[in-house]
Amino acid sequence: MENFTFDQAFWFSCASIALLLLCSAFFSGSETALTAASRGKLRARADKGEGGATAALKVTEDTERLIGAVLLGNNLVNILAASLATALFTRIFGESGIAMATLVMTLLVLVFAEVLPKTWAITRPEEAAARVSPVISVIVMVLTPFVMLVRMLVRLILRLFGMKDTDGQMLAVREEIAGAISLGHSEGTVEKEDRDRILGALDLGDRTVEEIMLHRSQIEMIDADKDPGEILTQCLESNHTRLPVFRDDPENIIGVVHAKNLLRAVNKLRDGDALKEGAMSGFDLMEVVNEPYFVPETTTLDDQMRQFLRRHTHFALVVDEYGALQGLITLEDILEEIVGEITDEFDEGEDQAIRAADNGNYIVDGAMTIRDLNRAADWSLPDEEANTIAGLVIHEAQMIPVPGQVFSFHGFRFEIAAREANRITELKIRPLA
Numbered sequence: 001m002e003n004f005t006f007d008q009a010f011w012f013s014c015a016s017i018a019l020l021l022l023c024s025a026f027f028s029g030s031e032t033a034l035t036a037a038s039r040g041k042l043r044a045r046a047d048k049g050e051g052g053a054t055a056a057l058k059v060t061e062d063t064e065r066l067i068g069a070v071l072l073g074n075n076l077v078n079i080l081a082a083s084l085a086t087a088l089f090t091r092i093f094g095e096s097g098i099a100m101a102t103l104v105m106t107l108l109v110l111v112f113a114e115v116l117p118k119t120w121a122i123t124r125p126e127e128a129a130a131r132v133s134p135v136i137s138v139i140v141m142v143l144t145p146f147v148m149l150v151r152m153l154v155r156l157i158l159r160l161f162g163m164k165d166t167d168g169q170m171l172a173v174r175e176e177i178a179g180a181i182s183l184g185h186s187e188g189t190v191e192k193e194d195r196d197r198i199l200g201a202l203d204l205g206d207r208t209v210e211e212i213m214l215h216r217s218q219i220e221m222i223d224a225d226k227d228p229g230e231i232l233t234q235c236l237e238s239n240h241t242r243l244p245v246f247r248d249d250p251e252n253i254i255g256v257v258h259a260k261n262l263l264r265a266v267n268k269l270r271d272g273d274a275l276k277e278g279a280m281s282g283f284d285l286m287e288v289v290n291e292p293y294f295v296p297e298t299t300t301l302d303d304q305m306r307q308f309l310r311r312h313t314h315f316a317l318v319v320d321e322y323g324a325l326q327g328l329i330t331l332e333d334i335l336e337e338i339v340g341e342i343t344d345e346f347d348e349g350e351d352q353a354i355r356a357a358d359n360g361n362y363i364v365d366g367a368m369t370i371r372d373l374n375r376a377a378d379w380s381l382p383d384e385e386a387n388t389i390a391g392l393v394i395h396e397a398q399m400i401p402v403p404g405q406v407f408s409f410h411g412f413r414f415e416i417a418a419r420e421a422n423r424i425t426e427l428k429i430r431p432l433a
Contacts, residue, residue: 013088020081021113027074029117030136031067033128034060041126052130059137060129068147069140078109178202193340196375200338209304210297211387212337212369213318213327221246222257228283232266235259242315244328245289251325253317255289262288294319297326305334340375357428363417366390366424379431381410390424400424408432 034056042060045053059066085105089097121128140147181198184190220238222231224247235243235257245255265288269280295304295316308314314331336342353368354376364373370383370392386392393416394400396409400422407414411432418426 010088010092013084017081017084017088020077020084021108023077024074024081024109024113025117026132026135027070027077028114029121029128030132031070031074032118033121033125033132034066034070034136035063036122036125037129038126042129045126045130050130052133053126055137056126056129056133059133059140064151065144065147066136066140068150069143070136072143072146072150073139078113081105081109192378196340197338200375204302204305204334204337205300207301207337208297209295209299209301209316209318209329210326211371211383212301212333213297213329214333215327215367216250216325218367219244219328221250221253222285223247224254224285228280228285231285232262232280235262244292244317245285253292253325255286256292256315256317257285257289261290264288292317294323295329296321301334301337304329305331308334337371341372359430361428361430364389364427364429366418366427379412381412389427389429393424393427 037056037060039057039060042053042057046057082101082105086098086101089101089104091097093100178199181190181195185192185195220240220243222234222243222245224245226234236259238259241259243257243259244253245257246252247254262285265283266280269283293311293313293316295307295318297318297320299307304316308316308331316329317325318327318329320326332342353365354373355363357363362377366389368389369387370381370389373379373389374381374383381389381392383392385395393407393414397405397407401407401416401419401424403416403419405416413430413432415428416424417428418424
């Protein structure tokens with residue numbers, strides 16, 4: 001009778017452990033399938049009337065609750081299986097059964113409850129997600145109260161350690177996308193140009209107009225007190241269609257003139273094929289200028305692009321916290337952060353900011369931004385301390401170097417090729433590796 005009872009208990013324990021391992025495999029495979037499945041592909045399946053895909057879309061809306069319920073269920077069955085195995089092996093082998101139970105259960109859980117189901121799920125995530133989601137939806141609904149308690153406990157502990165509440169945003173979607181794109185490029189599945197465009201668009205919210213603006217030292221301006229004929233000549237010879245207008249002091253911007261508006265005003269002064277006699281002497285530039293649009297240098301590129309679109313304008317002057325002019329920014333500048341350099345017929349004669357030289361060197365314009373240089377040469381120079389490559393050299397050297405000086409940092413060799421006053425205008429750069 002005792003032998004019969006022992007055999008009965010033995011087979012009952014084995015069956016229970018097998019059932020718990022099967023449940024653990026289900027939880028593990030479900031977690032992998034539901035997190036790896038593409039919501040776009042699930043939406044396409046749902047649109048075709050597939051109920052499992054619809055359930056998968058619904059259950060993955062709250063990722064934190066889903067993962068919490070799955071992990072809770074998985075840990076419960078794994079711990080229970082391990083406890084049953086320990087009791088069974090201890091009864092058979094005595095105290096040495098604890099070690100044997102640990103070894104056997106580790107092997108069984110690893111192979112049959114983790115690797116095998118997750119491998120199957122990752123090979124066909126949408127199909128697996130559609131199959132398991134009806135059951136998982138019920139489990140999530142049942143375990144939600146316990147998951148909420150665990151979530152509250154975790155957040156309380158985090159606050160005790162001074163960590164901020166994530167408001168349920170456990171996954172940083174933007175960083176996840178950026179990481180996936182970078183990984184795809186490193187594996188050869190994503191082209192460099194596509195990577196640069198997507199990452200450029202994702203970075204707009206983290207970058208400010210100060211980083212990409214045209215510095216005030218390079219802004220072409222019109223003096224409102226100049227002779228009207230000189231102003232017209234300057235506008236016609238300029239490569240730009242919009243020019244700031246100042247009076248007395250370049251800091252005193254009183255308007256922005258558009259070349260088309262200026263030409264329209266001059267056209268009204270014609271008498272046949274020639275200008276009316278003395279017409280230009282009475283011409284008032286202030287009648288055709290637009291009101292200047294000023295923006296803080298700390299404005300993000302994302303916000304500034306929205307402002308450009310809302311105001312139906314492409315041109316803004318950048319000021320610092322004291323209202324002093326720092327530079328200008330255009331809608332084209334922001335778009336170039338996404339699509340790369342945009343050139344037209346007026347840019348053909350301009351020098352390239354970077355060009356290849358001998359012995360693996362590159363001749364780089366000192367005013368070129370580090371971000372543009374990294375994008376053009378596929379480098380990874382840091383841009384936290386400076387916006388331009390000249391600024392990076394000055395920051396690292398802690399001085400304003402003279403032509404001929406050579407520095408090595410961040411895995412590159414920098415040689416000062418040209419300098420004007422205190423401004424580094426040209427560098428020769430070569431990777432050291």
